[in-house]
Amino acid sequence: MDLSEYLASAARSIDVMIDRYFVDTTGELNKASAHLLAAGGKRLRPAVVMLAADAVNPGSSSEIMPAALALELTHTFTLIHDDIMDDDSLRRGVPTVHTVWDMPTGILAGDVLYAKAFEFLIRSKATDEAKIRATSMLAVACAELCQGQHMDMSFEKRDDVDEGEYLEMVRKKTGVLYAAAAGIGGILAGGNARQVKALYDYGLNTGMAFQIQDDVIDLITPPEKSGKDRASDLREGKQTLIWIKAKEKGIDLSPYKRDLTDAEIDAVIKKLEDAGVIEDVKGIANRLVATSAKHLALLPPTKERELLREIGEFFVTRSF
């Protein structure tokens, strides 16, 4: 099975659980909680949970599917809340929760999924000791995610963010949830401390690469392909790695604000490509993926380890 087949199959397993536990519900708040979950999504974090489990204990992923779902619930709660904070209107090709309902319902819809994440996590078949460690890892990750989102927003009010700060933000905002996905898969499957650490570090580096590529995609991928508003970071004046690297090359992106035309966005992209900015940024993402592969090498050589490595490669080569 190649990576795309594996990911499609993993996504279907998660979709079945989402349909069963979330979509067939009554009540406006339950519908609001299910809205973004049911809108698709690549279910990458659940796939990482499943592969990590099988990488340390072949065949164990079928026992920990509730934990795989838990990671998707966590990710979705953060998206719902982030969309309110950023007042984004489109996500996964559908209107965001707070625009379909309202801000209060959006906050609560995220809060419901937050609770459900912990509820499902401990429904996995694993030892109680492993479940406690997994719960702790998820809780710590959630607190760090909030710190990452807060840093990300604070960057909008600044024009002097450096690469170190940016990478810290990305580590917290995206890295730690992939780290927790891989680590939790390893913990629940009975992996030893060395294996769990290797998986955690794999996820951390891969997740950071994912976010950096996401920033590239935000800029260069058309909205009909990405399912998001185009070049929202640029229009919001976000200090992404693209911004920081552009500045190093003497390109100031600060004059580009809301209400950019498609032609103006195209011109900015051309300028950044010509100056080698996008290549530089991709180079940083590629090095993170290379680091994540080194951590993976500490695990036994299995098909699942190879798929985890390919996920890292995929993260930095995807265009949406």
Add this chain to the structure above:
Amino acid sequence: MDLSEYLASAARSIDVMIDRYFVDTTGELNKASAHLLAAGGKRLRPAVVMLAADAVNPGSSSEIMPAALALELTHTFTLIHDDIMDDDSLRRGVPTVHTVWDMPTGILAGDVLYAKAFEFLIRSKATDEAKIRATSMLAVACAELCQGQHMDMSFEKRDDVDEGEYLEMVRKKTGVLYAAAAGIGGILAGGNARQVKALYDYGLNTGMAFQIQDDVIDLITPPEKSGKDRASDLREGKQTLIWIKAKEKGIDLSPYKRDLTDAEIDAVIKKLEDAGVIEDVKGIANRLVATSAKHLALLPPTKERELLREIGEFFVTRSF
């Protein structure tokens, strides 16, 4: 030790933990998370956790203090988020989190405490099996709290809420967190299934009585005593039990909306007292407390059981 001494002592223990883990932190988001926690509060839910633990296993409360703190963190996260939804400006005598910072920081500050609640819960000294059950109980309670808050808000847009719907809302919005406080204390202290159920049911009924009394306090207690905006329910047109019982007696509270003068509020209170509405509402709260005492009677006769019973009494006699 009488109840007020016990509660003061329990609150001090929680305050020490709050100072240690939350107040002495750096970063705007951490400060925002600590803001409402540090503003005082009666720490009633932690006291219920501690008393429940000691009621089934004398002396065990010292082992489960992180769980007591977890219940206060959960309560505080809901307050921060509720204040955003209701756009309230004052809480515990201080400006609300989203008014001191902003809406996005308020959402994140609540989300941080939400994660910390689960993190602390499992730091208690208890069996792994008990911690898993406690985690599940807290997660289920959090999802129900959201449902309760959503029902509460939906009542604002209606004028036909009946007593049954109101009591369901109060059960979810306030009852389940007191139920979880008592149940979690019992679980972590090693209580048997019958004891845990008795404690859960005690908390559920007591918590409902607490919320009904809170609605009475919202109307009749001056803001300098309650630390909240005066008669906010009335001004927001909320369908509380007072509203419902007033309607049964032919008093329509719907014309009373925002910008009421103190004299107008006083006149409404007088009218409701004369018609026996407030007495009726208090009667319902008293019956819930009587039910909670019956559940408590299933526990061994200890000093802590007596204090739990007194908490129920206190909840419906307090004026702020």
